[in-house]
Amino acid sequence: MRTTLDIDDNLLRQARQLAAREQTSLTRLIEEGLASRLRNAGKPAAAGEPVRLPVFSGEGGLQPAIRDARSHRAILDVIDALDGAQ
Incomplete structure (x- = not known):
């Protein structure tokens, strides 16, 4: 079949x-490109093994300098202080 494409x-x-x-x-x-696209229609985009993220299960909690874990600013202040110490 003939067709015209832009x-x-x-x-x-x-x-x-x-x-x-x-x-x-x-x-x-x-x-071939159209056939491939049609074969993959409806399939999930990432058809592979699920990504496994590492999870820390150790003990110890937060650094003592972080007084309020809910405060984004408190955490950034500790990071800045550690960067300055190096």
């Missing part, structure tokens, strides 16, 4: 270059 000039140039490198036609390249 494709960004830069994208079309890159697609033609890729087709030439892979020794295939632009039509075949577009068909």
Whole structure:
């Protein structure tokens, strides 16, 4: 079936270059891309193992200098003081 598409000039140039490198036609390249997109439609974007985040389970709590853990400013003040000490 023939159809007409409006494709960004830069994208079309890159697609033609890729087709030439892979020794295939632009039509075949577009068909493969469309088929791939349709196969993946509805699948989650990140289809892999879930990311496992490290969790600290030690003891000790906050540094003694942090008097109020709910205060963003108090935590930043301690960080600034530690940076200045180095």
